[in-house]
Amino acid sequence: MNTRLQYLFGLVFIFSIWSCGNDAPLSSCPDDSAAISHLELGNPSNATNDVNNPNNFLISLPQYALSYSRDRGIPNWVSWRVDRDWFGNAFRQDDFRAYDAFPSDWYTPDESSYLDSGFDRGHCCPSADRLCSSETNSSTFYMTNMVPQAPNHNRGLWRVLEEYTRLLAEQGNEVYVITGNYGAGGLGNMGYKETIDNGNIVVPLYLYKIILAIPRGNDDAQRVNENSRLIAVNIQNTNLADDYKWWEFRTTVDFLEEATGYDFLSSVPASIQNIIEARLDDGPVE
Ligand code: MN
């Protein structure tokens, strides 16, 4: 091989390395216009981004939307849409931190507020639902997305239900999830508590989840029909919950509306809500 040819091969080799680096899969998440859709099926408590509404305060991020309660120190509910476009190869960031945009006189939970409480910093919108980029994953670590959750509940049946939710997304669905809580009093690793962090954070009594799965497409609220899969669960916040399977706690959305005073799926036509919200899911569970 003459030197000129070697030189050429060398160039090609260097170029391949360069272009390979540039072609490395870029993280890509659904764009901001898609992000608006976290509330496409409704805003359950009519939360507003108004500091005079501190206990039903809307925080709308590209990754999820939530209603925050200043006096409980936790979200009332967190709502998000997930399909397989939100998955990817980003690493779990683990950068738990305070949400930084509250008025300065509000109590604001930070990464150490749950220390030595016997409760996990339990994600509402799970980290693993948001792995399309590191920034997107990081957004799930705001403390406004956390509730004090009994560790065996968080790491047991709740995690299994989160995994089933992602399976529904992997199967080609758009999945709308609302995770919320109500009441006070949970049984964690250090016994029963109604509050932690000097009374600033309420330990919820129940955690609930509403999961609606429809095939991918547009105009979702109008496409929900009487056959759409709708799962609701209501699970007490106790380490003992892990003696059971999540599907043993299935309930109706009507029950959760009664328990919370909210109207879930309010953008879905009322005639459809009436049918699916009264129905107890008996579909597959894994
Ligand atoms: Mn969790």
Ligand code: MN
């Ligand atoms: Mn409703």
